[in-house]
Amino acid sequence: MPEVKTPDIRGINLNEPALFRLDNGIPVYIIDSGKQDLIRLELIFNAGYYVQSAPLQALTSGMMMKEGTSNYSSKEIAETVDHYGTYFETLIDQDTSCLCLYSLFKNLENVLPVLKEVVRNPVFPEEELSVFIAKNKQQFIIHSKKVEYQAKVNFNSNIFGYDHPYGRKADLKDFDLLNRDQIIDFYKTNYSSSNCKIFISGKSATDTLSLLNTHFGGDHWNINYDTNHNAIRQNPVTEKKQLIHKEDALQSAVRIGKPLFNKLHPDYSGLRVLMTILGGYFGSRLMTNIREDKGYTYGIGSGMVSLLNGGYMFISTETGIEHTSNTLKEIYYELDKLREEFVSPEELDLVKNYMLGEMLHNFDGPFDQADRYRSVVDYGLDFKYYRKSIDDIQKIEIYDLKQLAEKYLDPGSFYEVIAGKL
Amino acid sequence: MIEFDKLILDNGLKIIVHKDSSTPIIAMNILYNVGARDEDPEKTGFAHLFEHLMFGGSRNIPQYDIAINRAGGEYNAFTNNDITNYYLTLPQQSIETAFWLESDRMDDLAFSSDSLKTQRNVVVEEYKQSYLNQPYGNVWLLLRPLAYLVHPYQWPTIGKNISHIENAVMKDVKDFYRKYYCPDNAIMTIAGNIETSEVEKLARKWFEPIKKTKDYKRELSKEPVQISHRKLEITSKVPFDAIYIVFHMCKRSDPEFQTVDLISDILSQGTSSRFYQQLIKENQLFSEINAYITGELDEGLFVISGKLMKGISMQDGESAIWQQLENLKNTLVDDKELQKVKNKIETLLAFSSMRALNNAMNLSFYELLGDASMLNLEVSRYLDITREDIREQSNKILNENNCSTLYYLAE
Numbered sequence: 001m002p003e004v005k006t007p008d009i010r011g012i013n014l015n016e017p018a019l020f021r022l023d024n025g026i027p028v029y030i031i032d033s034g035k036q037d038l039i040r041l042e043l044i045f046n047a048g049y050y051v052q053s054a055p056l057q058a059l060t061s062g063m064m065m066k067e068g069t070s071n072y073s074s075k076e077i078a079e080t081v082d083h084y085g086t087y088f089e090t091l092i093d094q095d096t097s098c099l100c101l102y103s104l105f106k107n108l109e110n111v112l113p114v115l116k117e118v119v120r121n122p123v124f125p126e127e128e129l130s131v132f133i134a135k136n137k138q139q140f141i142i143h144s145k146k147v148e149y150q151a152k153v154n155f156n157s158n159i160f161g162y163d164h165p166y167g168r169k170a171d172l173k174d175f176d177l178l179n180r181d182q183i184i185d186f187y188k189t190n191y192s193s194s195n196c197k198i199f200i201s202g203k204s205a206t207d208t209l210s211l212l213n214t215h216f217g218g219d220h221w222n223i224n225y226d227t228n229h230n231a232i233r234q235n236p237v238t239e240k241k242q243l244i245h246k247e248d249a250l251q252s253a254v255r256i257g258k259p260l261f262n263k264l265h266p267d268y269s270g271l272r273v274l275m276t277i278l279g280g281y282f283g284s285r286l287m288t289n290i291r292e293d294k295g296y297t298y299g300i301g302s303g304m305v306s307l308l309n310g311g312y313m314f315i316s317t318e319t320g321i322e323h324t325s326n327t328l329k330e331i332y333y334e335l336d337k338l339r340e341e342f343v344s345p346e347e348l349d350l351v352k353n354y355m356l357g358e359m360l361h362n363f364d365g366p367f368d369q370a371d372r373y374r375s376v377v378d379y380g381l382d383f384k385y386y387r388k389s390i391d392d393i394q395k396i397e398i399y400d401l402k403q404l405a406e407k408y409l410d411p412g413s414f415y416e417v418i419a420g421k422l
Numbered sequence: 423m424i425e426f427d428k429l430i431l432d433n434g435l436k437i438i439v440h441k442d443s444s445t446p447i448i449a450m451n452i453l454y455n456v457g458a459r460d461e462d463p464e465k466t467g468f469a470h471l472f473e474h475l476m477f478g479g480s481r482n483i484p485q486y487d488i489a490i491n492r493a494g495g496e497y498n499a500f501t502n503n504d505i506t507n508y509y510l511t512l513p514q515q516s517i518e519t520a521f522w523l524e525s526d527r528m529d530d531l532a533f534s535s536d537s538l539k540t541q542r543n544v545v546v547e548e549y550k551q552s553y554l555n556q557p558y559g560n561v562w563l564l565l566r567p568l569a570y571l572v573h574p575y576q577w578p579t580i581g582k583n584i585s586h587i588e589n590a591v592m593k594d595v596k597d598f599y600r601k602y603y604c605p606d607n608a609i610m611t612i613a614g615n616i617e618t619s620e621v622e623k624l625a626r627k628w629f630e631p632i633k634k635t636k637d638y639k640r641e642l643s644k645e646p647v648q649i650s651h652r653k654l655e656i657t658s659k660v661p662f663d664a665i666y667i668v669f670h671m672c673k674r675s676d677p678e679f680q681t682v683d684l685i686s687d688i689l690s691q692g693t694s695s696r697f698y699q700q701l702i703k704e705n706q707l708f709s710e711i712n713a714y715i716t717g718e719l720d721e722g723l724f725v726i727s728g729k730l731m732k733g734i735s736m737q738d739g740e741s742a743i744w745q746q747l748e749n750l751k752n753t754l755v756d757d758k759e760l761q762k763v764k765n766k767i768e769t770l771l772a773f774s775s776m777r778a779l780n781n782a783m784n785l786s787f788y789e790l791l792g793d794a795s796m797l798n799l800e801v802s803r804y805l806d807i808t809r810e811d812i813r814e815q816s817n818k819i820l821n822e823n824n825c826s827t828l829y830y831l832a833e
Binding site (some may be wrong): 001002004005007008011012013033034035036037038074075078079081082083084085087093101104105106107131135138139141142145146148248249250251281282283291292293294295297298318319322323345347349350351353354356357358360361364365367 | 442444445446447455482485487489491492493494495496497511512513514515517518519521522539540542543544545546547548550551554555556557558568659660661662691692693694695698699702703705710727729731732738758761762764765767768769770772773775776777
């Protein structure tokens with residue numbers, strides 16, 4: 001048997017991206033590396049669900065920007081993006097909207113004039129909006145039939161509260177209530193040059209700076225951006241257990257967890273180690289017990305989610321209806337065990353090595369590095385955060401883990417959603 | 423250009439080495455030349471079930487997962503109708519661990535009956551999660567036997583019936599392993615910051631002692647040419663009607679493969695594509711509609727799948743699709759449109775060679791196709807396609823006699 005070596009963390013590429021500013025002050029983070037002539041450009045706005053005033057507003061506004069501008073029709077935009085072989089997608093989540101473009105280096109300059117229009121001059125044509133809504137409404141209905149989806153959205157509602165922007169779930173009627181003015185209003189208040197960051201990564205990324213300045217620098221746009229978002233209070237429901245009965249279900253989706261905090265909290269790193277032990281990798285306790293020993297599920301996992309204005313931990317799985325109650329029993333058994341018993345030093349060593357190896361993977365290549373930077377920069381952090389994380393992982397001891405488990409894994413504090421059948 | 427070296431051990435194991443000095447990670451990919459098409463029709467889903475058992479421990483390594491996680495590595499595998507593919511990544515310094523892990527389970531799997539019992543249950547849950555408990559989830563359980571009457575592509579990788587998995591016994595497991603899991607039936611690729619000479623040294627140490635087993639020759643029933651349209655209609659608890667149309671097409675290694683792939687791209691790659699612009703946006707017949715190919719090694723399928731907008735009749739949706747297909751057959755695609763789908767492919771291929779692991783997977787796969795160096799010819803094979811090629815292949819494939827249609831109706 002070859003000697004087991006601790007991953008060499010010197011291999012983790014923690015070189016900070018180069019930071020430039022366009023003439024209007026937009027920060028551009030550059031990761032110039034890679035062997036393929038492929039560039040990824042991301043324009044990022046704090047324009048996620050958190051700042052919307054109605055469900056679907058952030059999503060529809062972000063997705064509709066490419067459906068027509070002052071100078072190009074929706075079809076012309078699609079033609080240009082495809083003609084130059086580029087892949088363009090808009091990704092909206094709780095906190096951010098990301099307009100992401102993959103392009104060969106040689107084609108970037110040809111597609112940027114259209115991207116500039118999409119970002120700065122969208123007009124949200126009424127007829128395009130109605131097609132978008134009808135199509136998405138059908139996809140929403142299909143999605144809503146899935147137990148996994150039901151468990152997830154209801155869990156978020158329960159831990160954040162039905163009126164909290166992280167918890168408020170979209171309803172079918174929200175598609176009919178949505179109007180063009182709300183979409184335009186959301187665009188104008190959020191897609192501003194003063195709310196924009198740019199990430200550019202890939203081989204020769206630095207050489208694109210003057211192009212970026214031409215298209216996104218210069219004047220400020222959408223200057224009525226409002227930076228003052230009041231913190232919204234979380235208002236979790238009082239009934240912590242919810243069963244969404246589905247008569248014909250063959251499996252139940254299970255989601256268990258609780259509201260916590262984001263990565264700025266001092267306990268975040270330690271809890272991440274604890275959650276990895278519990279369900280964060282293939283050989284984790286939940287996988288070993290519930291999949292590899294009992295065969296109740298195809299997969300089960302746990303994790304931490306960090307959001308700009310909060311955070312939570314969760315455990316999730318899909319399990320045969322005949323195994324659902326036993327699965328719940330085993331999940332709580334594993335939580336109890338973490339509270340009541342020390343993790344063995346061997347298991348902790350293994351998980352430390354796994355997590356350090358994971359860090360090596362997570363910083364491998366320009367796009368991954370950009371992803372890592374993106375996920376800390378909005379918190380006012382940089383790669384020093386990861387240096388500290390590595391340090392925290394290396395230093396944590398079994399006593400610390402037991403303390404964390406006692407502090408955070410009280411079964412009475414958990415929320416539980418089951419979609420399917422008990 | 424993905425550069426590589428190739429060597430073959432005396433026991434027949436093919437080894438490909440791709441040096442990539444930009445990464446601290448070593449990727450190892452082992453492709454076993456066995457898939458669901460090699461299964462007994464009465465014991466389907468077995469290749470995939472077996473993939474699960476490969477993680478159940480081997481002679482010197484009772485727990486595969488612990489051994490690799492301890493070295494900071496990650497791993498997974500997939501099975502399809504043609505191949506079973508295992509891959510792992512590790513910090514460079516632990517490269518020997520990869521050779522140790524993979525050679526041990528190629529040489530002597532543990533065959534624990536507990537593992538078999540558990541993994542049967544796990545795969546049954548996977549079957550439910552992916553195929554039975556999702557709207558439209560069972561569509562390939564219906565389409566495959568409709569399109570294939572004799573070729574083993576008539577069942578999906580997960581198996582044609584859940585009972586086939588529930589009934590798997592240890593004798594099947596052992597027979598399967600002896601027949602297919604041998605060095606001369608595998609292609610191993612290592613990608614990362616490593617010299618070929620070092621890989622060779624490690625390979626001789628760990629893999630060379632594994633014995634070559636008896637050759638077997640794959641003899642699969644050939645699917646007869648389809649001569650008339652087939653149709654199936656089912657009603658299910660789904661919210662909207664859906665239509666699936668499949669056509670027989672060429673093998674993965676045939677020269678016209680890339681042309682057929684581009685035909686599917688003209689129809690549905692990107693929001694400027696014909697299906698998206700005309701069937702979703704202009705006429706609002708579908709909420710989603712795609713054309714794609716299965717890309718299998720033997721003669722595969724060209725697939726069209728669409729979900730109809732509420733209130734649109736199946737007949738209207740279907741005839742609009744056929745009108746698009748007739749256009750391809752009757753009118754030459756213009757140069758600009760052809761150039762567009764080629765440009766998309768070029769970007770996609772660049773993207774797929776960003777990571778050492780992807781390169782390792784691709785090199786193994788192209789070696790199986792005939793020669794790993796074909797990976798580097800792929801872009802030019804797409805760029806050489808002409809407007810006439812597109813029309814010719816459209817006429818060859820997109821015919822009613824060559825087609826099976828599934829109406830998936832909402833209750």
